[in-house]
Amino acid sequence: MIMNKDTYIARINKAKKLAEDKNIDGLWITKPENKYYLSGFESSNFFIYLTKERNYLLTDFRYIELARSLETGFETVMLTNQYTALDFLRENCPGTLGIEYKSITFDFYNDMMEKVKPGNIVSADQIIESIRIIKEKQEIDAVKSAAEIANLAFVHILDFIKPGVTERDIALELEFFMRHKGADALAFDTIAASGERGSLPHAVPSSRALKNGDFVTLDFGAKWNGYCSDMTRTVGLGAISAEQKNVYRIVLEAQKAASAVIAANVSASVADSVAREMISGAGYGEYFGHGLGHGVGLEIHEAPTLNALSKDVLKTDMTVTIEPGIYIPGKFGVRIEDLAVVTDNGIISLSTVDKELIII
Ligand SMILES: [Mn+2]
The missing domain is CATH 3.90.230.10 (Creatinase/methionine aminopeptidase superfamily)
Structure with a gap:
């Protein structure tokens, strides 16, 4: 269900507050229901990345037009074969990266450790879930x-x-x-x-x-x-x-x-x-x-x-x-x-x- 922009902004701000409490500088969201909850967006290939100052939604050519049309408060980033999610993360790598252990693949994790080399990784499992537990x-x-x-x-x-x-x-x-x-x-x-x-x-x-x-x-x-x-x-x-x-x-x-x-x-x-x-x-x-x-x-x-x-x-x-x-x-x-x-x-x-x- 697509909610209005204020609803998404409020959810995003709650997520950022919880991330801050865990000293997470960058929150990399991969679980489908959590991504949908924060953006109302669905596609077979997309990521959400939240930092203190910015909200990013990353997807490829197939979905970028739809992503750009969403009024949910995200900056869109187009992923290509030449500019992958890992390239983006390397450019925007924070001190402490929060990732969802339960939804990230081992393959992605290995590539991330090799190509992004984040300073510190912590589990972001349950951050979005703890917001979703109480229904609007x-x-x-x-x-x-x-x-x-x-x-x-x-x-x-x-x-x-x-x-x-x-x-x-x-x-x-x-x-x-x-x-x-x-x-x-x-x-x-x-x-x-x-x-x-x-x-x-x-x-x-x-x-x-x-x-x-x-x-x-x-x-x-x-x-x-x-x-x-x-x-x-x-x-x-x-x-x-x-x-x-x-x-x-x-x-x-x-x-x-x-x-x-x-x-x-x-x-x-x-x-x-x-x-x-x-x-x-x-x-x-x-x-x-x-x-x-x-x-x-x-x-x-x-x-x-x-x-x-x-x-x-x-x-x-x-x-x-x-x-x-x-x-x-x-x-x-x-x-x-x-x-x-x-x-x-x-x-x-x-x-x-x-x-x-x-x-x-
Ligand atoms: Mn049941």
Whole structure:
């Protein structure tokens, strides 16, 4: 989503302040979502470089015209075979260069050490992410729009689910429907896991046909103007056993209990423990092997992390998932996931479709 110039300038200035706190003189940004966040620009070959005084956007001939037309407060630099990003960095090399360790390639790093010889290198990981963790109003609206597409898709798919339909059919139908409703793309590859495959938390949709007595777990999301949504529902087909119903009830109660505790200034690990203790207390602790949730924004998985080890404290205007599950190998699985905005005194759920057990 293209924001106005003041929004980008404000983000850039926050980044520079954080860089200054780390004594970084030059901040070399390579992670796609971070570059997009700072500039609204996307291309297969570009870099952002921030110094105390200057903001540079470097790209090649294919994208330079578009880059120059952006009103985001960057000076554009055209890269060519004769004038590469490394040539630029050599000319503008500061005392301390901040680079994103998690996104820079080893190849680029080696070339940089050989040709640029920066005086000092420090990690710039988490600088832009720490700004992105709190969403601006326009970002929350975008995540909400992405979530609304997924809500509509869930209602639609209920009519499509029946014995004989394959997991792959369901995944394709969800994708077509969401694209048709305005999604730029899927937020991630749809998960559709039925019957005994439901115990695979991230199952790739297969040619398995649904049958009476199955639980089907659908985990999917839309991308809208760059922002992701994420939702999971488990539905039953026909004759659902007492054990299936019981496990569903435990997951639902854990999901609701964790949702009820989340608010600004609550530790992410505390929210995780609320769901985990309920599931453990019911005797299924060993079958809940992943964290409670994660942040969602330009990336489908981003800060904060909601799990037992997380040091993150939830804050107003974070967008997070709440997704406990129970996965019983060889039998079935249940996961229920809502996407929500953290507020001062609770959450606003963006996944507004029913989460009580639906049996088709
Ligand atoms: Mn998720």
